[in-house]
Amino acid sequence: MDREHFQENLYVSGHTACAGCGQSMAVRIVMNAAGKNTMVANSTGCLEVFSTKAPETAFALPWIHSLFENSAAVASGVELGLKYLKKNKDINIISQAGDGGTGDIGLQAISGMLERGHNILYVCYDNEAYMNTGIQRSGSTPFYANTTTTPIGKLSSGNTRPKKPMVEICAAHHIPYSATASVANPKDIEKKVKKALSIEGPKYLQIHVPCPLGWKTESQSTIEVAKLAVQTGLYPLVEYEYGKLVKVTKITSPKPVEEYLKVQGRFRHLLKNKEDLAKVQQVADNNIEYYGLK
Amino acid sequence: MKKFLEGSWALAEAAKLCRPGVVAAYPITPQTHIVEHLAQFVANGSLSAESVNVESEHSAASVVLGSQAAGVRSFTCTSSQGLLLMAEVVFCIAGMRLPVMMVCANRAISAPINIWNDQQDSISLRDSGWIQLYAENNQEAVDLIIAGHKIGENSKIMLPIMVCVDGFILTHGMETVDMPDQELVDKFLPAYNPPYKLDVDNPMSFGLLGDPTVYIETRYAIQKTMDQVLDEVVKVGKEYSSLTKRDSVRLVEEYRIDDAEIVLVAMGSVCGSIKDVIDMQRETGKKVGLLKVVTYRPFPKEAIKKALNKAKYIGVVDKDISLGSDGALYSEVKAILSSDKKVSGFVAGLGGRDIKVSSINTIIDLTEKEVNSCKFIDLKQELLWDEFKV
Numbered sequence: 310m311d312r313e314h315f316q317e318n319l320y321v322s323g324h325t326a327c328a329g330c331g332q333s334m335a336v337r338i339v340m341n342a343a344g345k346n347t348m349v350a351n352s353t354g355c356l357e358v359f360s361t362k363a364p365e366t367a368f369a370l371p372w373i374h375s376l377f378e379n380s381a382a383v384a385s386g387v388e389l390g391l392k393y394l395k396k397n398k399d400i401n402i403i404s405q406a407g408d409g410g411t412g413d414i415g416l417q418a419i420s421g422m423l424e425r426g427h428n429i430l431y432v433c434y435d436n437e438a439y440m441n442t443g444i445q446r447s448g449s450t451p452f453y454a455n456t457t458t459t460p461i462g463k464l465s466s467g468n469t470r471p472k473k474p475m476v477e478i479c480a481a482h483h484i485p486y487s488a489t490a491s492v493a494n495p496k497d498i499e500k501k502v503k504k505a506l507s508i509e510g511p512k513y514l515q516i517h518v519p520c521p522l523g524w525k526t527e528s529q530s531t532i533e534v535a536k537l538a539v540q541t542g543l544y545p546l547v548e549y550e551y552g553k554l555v556k557v558t559k560i561t562s563p564k565p566v567e568e569y570l571k572v573q574g575r576f577r578h579l580l581k582n583k584e585d586l587a588k589v590q591q592v593a594d595n596n597i598e599y600y601g602l603k
Numbered sequence: 604m605k606k607f608l609e610g611s612w613a614l615a616e617a618a619k620l621c622r623p624g625v626v627a628a629y630p631i632t633p634q635t636h637i638v639e640h641l642a643q644f645v646a647n648g649s650l651s652a653e654s655v656n657v658e659s660e661h662s663a664a665s666v667v668l669g670s671q672a673a674g675v676r677s678f679t680c681t682s683s684q685g686l687l688l689m690a691e692v693v694f695c696i697a698g699m700r701l702p703v704m705m706v707c708a709n710r711a712i713s714a715p716i717n718i719w720n721d722q723q724d725s726i727s728l729r730d731s732g733w734i735q736l737y738a739e740n741n742q743e744a745v746d747l748i749i750a751g752h753k754i755g756e757n758s759k760i761m762l763p764i765m766v767c768v769d770g771f772i773l774t775h776g777m778e779t780v781d782m783p784d785q786e787l788v789d790k791f792l793p794a795y796n797p798p799y800k801l802d803v804d805n806p807m808s809f810g811l812l813g814d815p816t817v818y819i820e821t822r823y824a825i826q827k828t829m830d831q832v833l834d835e836v837v838k839v840g841k842e843y844s845s846l847t848k849r850d851s852v853r854l855v856e857e858y859r860i861d862d863a864e865i866v867l868v869a870m871g872s873v874c875g876s877i878k879d880v881i882d883m884q885r886e887t888g889k890k891v892g893l894l895k896v897v898t899y900r901p902f903p904k905e906a907i908k909k910a911l912n913k914a915k916y917i918g919v920v921d922k923d924i925s926l927g928s929d930g931a932l933y934s935e936v937k938a939i940l941s942s943d944k945k946v947s948g949f950v951a952g953l954g955g956r957d958i959k960v961s962s963i964n965t966i967i968d969l970t971e972k973e974v975n976s977c978k979f980i981d982l983k984q985e986l987l988w989d990e991f992k993v
Contacts, residue, residue, distance in 0.1 A: 366808035374810035382662035386669025389653040393624035421658035
């Protein structure tokens, strides 16, 4: 790596993420958008494992990790510490985790953080399963995805439940800002991070990040896959302010979900089954209607 | 100044005197009054700390982990199930070498749910890397909180401190406590100035993945530091004593032990009752003494060995039990003594069952007979299955 890379980025190369890891790409965008006056509390997960193996770290800003479910609470402590030191006005605090650490095991801590009104941006990197432990279903796993704990079989088409609506759950706390983004649109992530950090109070940003290993996609196609999720209506990009939906990224001519599903091994079993395929299309259609994406 | 205080008030006052910057706790009986008093201090403006009402003990511990890492002295307190819910964070706080202060208002563990005192909660976390200090009374608890900060925050130590205080018996008991004044505490305890912290001008990563090439050394480092803590307790104890004329801060206390043939070993408030029984038995000519363990982690092996050197019969009283084995203190004391020592172990007072004068008399009698393993005291025969009746 050239010197410039290390000077320009706050999350740098040398980590051990898989080739094409969507989460790793998104982290770099988020860190750079936040800038160097930022402290990060990280939950356990892929990101923590591949970025900070002692004695190395990929983070060029103050970073702290302790457990799987508590980064929102650790970040709350960091914020209070800085408040006591009267340094809280100049420093951004980000709490970040995967979808399991956010919506499942970490839900209580994040709800507490939002309810207490801490000035923290919580970023969820949503790769839609427990990837660190080997592709087990999370509450954020989409309908009919094949995971190691929702395997397909004679009696199963994979995960039977829709995604947990974390962006709405956070918005329901009537926080100033709750939004989704996609790694396919780095400029949009940057804009949303900067917007969030300009607002005092608790903020939530959930970024869709394909996982080539877990989704069984080609490592060079991460951005393409992420783009298709948005274009089909399966991953709506939305912004809530104080509990109200204020903005969505329009998709004027939505693509059929088949285009998104067929490039991923985790959905391959659906392609032969018109009925199942129709059910996934229904999820996208419902999203388009519910959020007014067209 | 001497004041007649509820234990929880004295403990909250002691915490306040140490000027914590962040206080995070979740209410649980019998710790509740401590949290309430601290909240009131903040509300009155007499404590300038960030006080936060978290949604669980897990988050209380996580908050103080974060704030201490940010370079701010942090305080939490809990009991029983709360401590168990904190457990994984408790281990992290020690592993990350953050000298958080915690008061554990000792209470039994479910099931059956029981809000009364024993020491199973803190004993269950004895292996977590925290310094554990057990108070006999509220005066000691106050002193251990103040001195505990100084021990744990030493830049060579950097380990968290748990001051263990028997729930209800101490937390809700009214006692005369000589509260040190703020000036004395400020002189004794310097502002928290850690060798490392989260800092945008000097970014560091905390809580890295330690694979097999580095992990065991992190544990060895804590183990070696624990050895240094033994010396530090003595050193800080002397300094504290020179300011307050009290020797609460120590490894062990020896009570009428010099010529004692029978020596009981115990921790916490039961030591007060044991001392009274010893005085009574001494009047009848029985040579009984007490070794009170104040510093339980690190375990002061040499001090205990030395103190028990002359004792003919030793009886260890546990308010805890490692089910399927013995009381924790008993097995540890026995392990460091030579095999010819006559050591008996007693489990008493679990779930708040009173340890009465008669209970202690029984323990002394049985110690002399050498029961030699874990003997439960004051069991109600009518509550036992037939095959378990004794």
